[in-house]
Amino acid sequence: MKEVPKTFLESLNEAQRDPVLHKEGPLIVIAGAGSGKTRVLTYRIANLMASGVDAFSILALTFTNKAAREMKSRIAELVGESEAKNLWMGTFHSVFARILRHEGEKLGFPSNFTIYDTQDSDRLIASIIKEMGLDKDIYKYKQVRSRISAFKNSLITVKAYYNDTDLQEADAMSKRPEMGAIYKEYVDRCFKAGAMDFDDLLLRTNELLNRHPDVLAKYQDRFRYIMVDEYQDTNHSQYLIVRALSDRYQNICVVGDDAQSIYAFRGANINNILNFQKDYDDVALYRLEQNYRSTKTIVNAANSIINHNQTKIDKVVWTANDVGSQIQLNMLSTDAEEGRHVASTIFEHKMQSQRKNSDFAILYRTNAQSRAMEDALRKRDIPYRIYGGLSFYQRKEIKDILAYLRLIVNPKDEESLKRIINYPARGIGQTTVDKLVVASKQFNLSLFETINKARELDLKFNAGTLLKLSDFTLLIQRFQIENEALNAFEMADLVTKKVGFVQELKKDATPEGIARIENVEELLNGMRDFIEGQEELADATGSLSEFLEDVALATDLDKDDDPNSDRVALMTIHLAKGLEFPFVFIVGMEEDLFPSAMSLNTRSELEEERRLFYVALTRAEERAFLSYTLSRYRWGKLIDAEPSRFIEEIDPKYINSIKPKESYQYKPLMDTSIFENESQPKRFFKKPSPKEKTITTPTPTQLKKLREIDQIKPSQSDQEPLKLIEGMEVEHARFGTGIVQSIEGNGNDKKAVIAFKGFGVKNLLLRFAKLKIK
DNA sequence: TGCACCGATGTTTTT
DNA sequence: CATCGGTGCA
Helix, strand or coil: CCCCCHHHHHCCCHHHHHHHHCCCCCEEEEECCCCCHHHHHHHHHHHHHHCCCCHHHEEEEECCHHHHHHHHHHHHHHHCHHHHCCCEEEEHHHHHHHHHHHHHHHHCCCCCCEEECHHHHHHHHHHHHHHCCCCCCCCCHHHHHHHHHHHHHCCCCHHHHHHCHHHHHHHHHCCCCCHHHHHHHHHHHHHHCCEEEHHHHHHHHHHHHHHCHHHHHHHHHHCCEEEECCHHHCEHHHHHHHHHHHCCCCCEEEEECHHHCCCHHHCECCHHHHCHHHHCCCCEEEEECEECCCCHHHHHHHHHHHCCCCCCCCCCCEECCCCCCCEEEEEECCHHHHHHHHHHHHHHHHHHHCCCHHHEEEEECCHHHHHHHHHHHHHCCCCEEECCCCCHHHCHHHHHHHHHHHHHHCCCCHHHHHHHCCCCCCCCCHHHHHHHHHHHHHCCCCHHHHHHCCCCCCCCCCHHHHHHHHHHHHHHHHHHHHHHHCCHHHHHHHHHHHHCHHHHHHCCCCHHHHHHHHHHHHHHHHHHHHHHHHHCCCCCCCCHHHHHHHHHHCCHHHCCCCCCCCCEEEEEHHHHCCCCEEEEEECCCECEECCEHHHCCCHHHHHHHHHHHHHHHCCEEEEEEEEEECEEEECCEEEECCECHHHHHCCHHHEEEECCCHHHCCCCCCCHHHHHHHHCCCCCCCCCCHHHHCCCCCCCHHHCCCCCHHHCCCCCHHHCCCCCCCCCEEEECCCEEEEEEEEECCHHHCEEEEEECCCEEEEEECCCCCEEEC
16 A cells, blocks of 8 residues: 655645544544535545555545545545545445445345435325325325425334324324325335335435344444545434444544535434534544635635524634635626626636636526526537536436336336336326236235236236236346346347337437437447446446446436536536536526525525525635526516525625626627627637637637537527538547548438447437537 | 327425 | 326327
């Protein structure tokens, strides 16, 4: 093992060095925004390893898988790749899912249990409500789901629920006396399906550790050093897991910032961090208060905001950085105007200070706000990437394929089965499925077993239906046999072909339909990449179940696209936690939007919104831009808006309020091409001028046409396909660089045959292929 | 049983 | 605006 370089410790300030050198016993690090807490965690782990602690006995729980990966690779730089690989590092959900794969059988779960996502849970709850004959307007499945989730996160099991008269009364008061019954049925059905939802991954881990002292002892002994990042956002269930695991050795290190607690809505309990010192004996407390990220203006402005909160640990975040520019505040008339303003400000700063697209981030409170930003960026030919929102794996066509794959791995998975039993249509309709569900309950079989035994159970199906049903089970069973020998990619490829997904999707020739086919291709490509990635890992097999677990717990942040793509980042503020950007735009600074209208009822909810604003502002390194509009589209209607109360809470000396200027009035109805021509000529055939070349350092991508499928409307004049010439070098978002071999067709049907390095020859419809000319 | 159309309904935030 | 579930017809 490599020695940790001396310079490594020397590069830390004193406040950072102390917790890094603290080896044994509990410690808490209260770390202000931008104070280098990730560094502290990273160095501490490296230091432990360098002083002889086995990597296998270190557990580090992070908030995202991306954070875990980044930390791991930094540690690898310090102590060597092979040792770093042995660290247990990941989100609570992924680490304990892995443990439950090994130990879940003790709780009656198969090792290949399915992980239900929110949508699966919603569907199951909706069908339970329907089966129970309850009024769906009173029992709204989303409300029911979040209530059940809250139960689970507080470790209120079904049994505990029925022992708690207060809870039952509360539900009776809100006219939902059947809540407990739904909860019970939901838990039973998940169990029968061999499925766990996100909350179960934590709840069942607690159950495992409680009921099986031997298992608890095993993992206590294994994880002698435990570290938890973003501790302020842990919920009760996570808290108990950490407590149980660290109980024996007490080598527990938690890092967090109460001012950045923004997940109360999903059960995060700020008291976990506030009370940490009471939970363990002789807790060492370290504070990191020096901010290295942002300018004085940003740090001080953020402090002035958070001071409006009553509940907080007192700390003074300060910085030695420059004062920097004032925060710029802009008022715009509509959300479209706001988008234009942001896009042109980005454009101007790129020109003025030679910035990359990836130096800019646009942050918003709700995903729906991304639309206006996208439109504006696209018009300005500024490449961007949206994080979050409807993630790739949530798309219908992708979920359909995944449902087949999930069913193959776990035939008890009821939600997957119901999803695909009649897709593509094979004559098994709702009535049949309903009967099967009833029968499966009656005979206490899984839905799949019920179908499999439909004949012998003497269900009243006619011969035709019985045949269709047995065809279906046969199909799945054949896949299961194939799955023994094939890896995840081969399996998905086989399923896609055998089931005829692409043919099915081809029936829909609309742009959306074609986009779906592209998505299916992307899924398969992604799976192949996954297999290649897994081959490098010692304990990975590349099996389908491995892939499915990866998918279930992957966040959108995890899906890194090619590293040399230079794009503006668009995301919700929640997703931006832990990230930093030189230039940050916080848009939609309006009452009822930010703070959200849903949060105005209680002080604690409002304070969480304020912390969210604090998080947003402290993402900025150099400059922050705030904007609000006078009216914006919500639910398709133009709604009047007024400025957010948070704007007034910023000490005015840090703000530069800009009145609408001539330069931002683009006359919305004007043909945008006029504008584009004067500032950003479409020079597809010329090489970029030297001046522009200096703007983006690695690849001058910003002038290249970025085409997004969902934006294409055939009637629009600017939708003319790229002017390609044979022999031209082009870049595709997925396939990388390729050479145009030939071009055929005209107008909307214009296609190009392109040979890609490593991906072979593809025939692409130019309307939809996201091509850029190199 | 399948498909096309209709209206109602909902938006914070996510592992 | 976009998705969902329900209805009515083939």
